[in-house]
Amino acid sequence: xxxxxxxxxxxxxxxxxxxxxxxxxxxxxxxxxxxxxxxxxxxxxxxxxxxxxxxxxxxxxxxxxxxxxxxxxxxxxxxxxxxxxxxxxxxxxxxxxxxx
Numbered sequence: 847x848x849x850x851x852x853x854x855x856x857x858x859x860x861x862x863x864x865x866x867x868x869x870x871x872x873x874x875x876x877x878x879x880x881x882x883x884x885x886x887x888x889x890x891x892x893x894x895x896x897x898x899x900x901x902x903x904x905x906x907x908x909x910x911x912x913x914x915x916x917x918x919x920x921x922x923x924x925x926x927x928x929x930x931x932x933x934x935x936x937x938x939x940x941x942x943x944x945x946x
Contacts, residue, residue, distance in 0.1 A: 847877035851885060860895045867899040871906030878903045897942060905935055 847870065854862035863882075870878040882899055885891035908931035916924030 847881045848884065851878070851881040852890075855885065855891065860899075863891075863895060863899045864902055867903040868906045871903035872910045875900075875903050875907050901935070901938065901942070904938075908935065 850866060851863065854866040858865070867878050867882075879900060882891065882896045886893055886896040909928075912924050912928040912931060915927050
């Protein structure tokens with residue numbers, strides 16, 4: 847993941863990182879989190895870009911889990927999860943907006 851994040855950053859800039867974060871979040875959030883933290887810690891990436899990329903990875907991870915719940919469980923369960931996940935993402939977005 848470290849190689850992919852650096853390649854996305856150099857090749858496509860922030861947009862590349864955002865796309866990679868969305869794709870990465872479908873499978874795992876940990877790897878993209880570590881890679882973004884390393885880039886941000888080294889000064890290669892600004893905190894706002896890292897925060898948005900991480901938020902996108904989390905969003906895609908939660909969306910994938912809601913879809914899996916709908917496929918393996920019920921549509922009602924998927925909607926409940928989607929609402930709860932949406933509320934969590936809104937709260938996180940509000941906290942970032944206030945802090946930033």
